Each structure stands twice: as C-alpha cells, then as structure tokens.
Amino acid sequence: MTSNSAARRVARATACSLMLLAATAGARAGTLEDVKARGKLVCGVSEGLGGFSEKDETGAWRGFDVDFCKAVALAITGDATKVDYVPLSATDRFKALADGKIDLLSRNSTWTFSRDAGQNLEFVGVSYFDGQGFMVPSIYGATSPLQLNGATICVLDETTTQDNAAAYFARAGLKVSFLPFAERQDARKAYADGQCDAYTADRSALAAERADLPKPEDHTILKDVISKEPLGPVVRDDDPKWVNLVRWVLFGLIDGEETGLTSTSVAGDKAQEAARLGALTGPTLGLSDDWLAKVIGGVGNSGEIFERNLGEETPMQLSRGINALWTQGGILYAPPMQ
DSSP: OOHHHHHHHHHHHHHHHHHHHHHHHHHHSOHHHHHHHHTSEEEEEESOBTTTBEEOTTSOEESHHHHHHHHHHHHHHSOTTOEEEEEEOTTTHHHHHHTTSOSEEOSSOBOOHHHHTTTTEEEOOOSEEEOEEEEEEGGGOOOSGGGOTTOEEEEETTSSHHHHHHHHHHHTTOOOEEEEESSHHHHHHHHHTTSOSEEEEEHHHHHHHHHHSSOGGGEEEOSOOOSOEEEOOEEETTOHHHHHHHHHHHHHHHHHHHHTOOTTGGGTTTHHHHHHHHHHHHHHHTOOTTHHHHHHHHHOOHHHHHHHHTSTTSTTOOOOGGGSBGGGTSOBOOOOOO
16 A cells, blocks of 8 residues: 555545534534524414414414414523514425424424425424315305316415315316415415305315405305315424424423413412423423423413414304314324323
8 A cells, every 4th residue: 555545545534534523513413402592493484374373463473383483482492582483385384494494394284294204304293183175155055065066276386285176076076177376365366356266275274264355254164174184393303302392392282281281370270280290391301390381371272372363262263173182072182291
C-alpha cells in the first residue's frame, strides 16, 4: 500500500466518522428541544374551515384543530399563545410537515394506509371520527346520493374524496361528473353559484361550508355516509419522543374527559387527580408534572373542545354522535394513563 493510498483511506474514514457524529448529534436534537429553544410551536392548520381552524374578527385563530395546537403548546410551555399557525392547503399540508416547515399538522386530515405507511408520517391518534357525505340544495328534495345520477359534483383536489365518491357511484351503476377545485372557497362558491348540483366532502366540512352560505337553511346534508374518515394530528415519524408527546396530549384530553377533569375541576375538586396523572406521565414525556392540569385548564377536555367549536349551540350545529366517549354511546376512546 502506498502512503498516498493510506492517507486517502484515513481521510475517508475520518470523514465518515464526522458524518456519523453529525447525524448522531442531529438525532439528539429532537423536535421537543427545537420547540423549547424557539419558544413556540409551529402548527399547520387549514386555510379556513369553520369550527376547525379559522381567524376570528380580531385575527386570532380559533377552532377544534387550533385548540389541539394550543394544547400541545400548553403542555410544553404552559402558554397557549406560544404557537405560530401556518395555514396550509390540502395539496401542501403533508409536504410542509415532511420538509420540517411545521412541527405538527392539526388540519382535518384522514388517517389512511398510504399516508401513514407510504410516507414518513405518523398519525398519533383520532381526534374526530368523520365520514364523507353530500350536500344538495334543499329545493331538489333529494334524500339520498343515489338520486344524483347525471349530477355534477363539486370536490376538493388532493383529498380522498373524489376517489371515494367515484367508487360509490360506480358500484351503484350511476354516472356523475366531478368539478375539482384546489381551494375550498372556490368549491363553495361554485356550488353556491349553481355550477354543481351537489358538494361532497367530510360531513364536518360540509357543516362548515353550509354555515358559510348566504342561506344555510336552503341546503341539506344528506344522511348517507359513504366512507370512514378518521381525522387526527400528524407528525413526522423520525422522532419517537415527539410522537409520544403529541399522542399523549391527545389521549390526555380524552382520558381527562372520562376521568371528569374539566377546565374548572382541574383547579378544584379534581386537582389531586390531575396532579397524580401529570406526575405519572410528565417525566417520561419530557414535560413538567403539572402538564395535564395546564392543558385541560387552558383549553378544556375533549368534550369541552368539541362543544365550544362544533357543538349544537355553534354555527356548525353538530351533535357528538359517535364522537362521544365510549362510556356515553360513542366510540371515542384512549388508552389509560397508567
């Protein structure tokens, strides 16, 4: 072996060692550490969907998905305002997460095989059980999507919606055409202007769209549900510590409701239970012992979040239905915090 060859091999080995050390150092600096260093959570939300994520008249973000961003920020920083919201279209949402532009995606996204196993993403759980439906002008008198043969249907691009609807009508031997849109507001306007005979989306999204129409009472969301749409928060799958933290914030909201922890009781008769559960889980998650009390005290439990943003007393006018706790006739369920 010549001295030059030996030198080159030593140089290559040194370079490889440095790359390995850099990669190891990068792995140690996880998302939780990034959020703490930054002092803020960067959370991706929809560009504007009633009840889920939209700006109010003061410019503040509100909604079911927004409250989950706040819950994670509360768990880490103790301050619900420590969030930068990034509005994302259906087309851009997963790429923004994969590219590290956001720490967390909390944006009415359906958990599917191709999104979970097919990408470097991790759905941490289900926050809202939804299903695809159809909205039509009430004047049509339609009671089922099976009456829509020959109809033109408004739909959003880059979602599971069009494929679901196409398969549904094909099985029924019916022919329809689709008018796809990249932006939700454009689809809603086209439907309102009569360019489409129907609008298909998740039923929760249809409730939001109907509430934004000039005369919501002139439109009917049909009862038929043609798909399973489990919606939930999403993170990257390369940081197990962060996955566990976000997952158990979600589970904490659900288990908190089941245990009777509310935004008022965590500082009252349930303070001891909130402290016990927080101390039991906080150290493992990299959080303070009082994280659960801060989260539920700041945004409420899963039921409070639902009723405040989507419930029957809101413009969404949604009953909890299957999104009620398993102990109350629904299917909402989380592993125990023990």
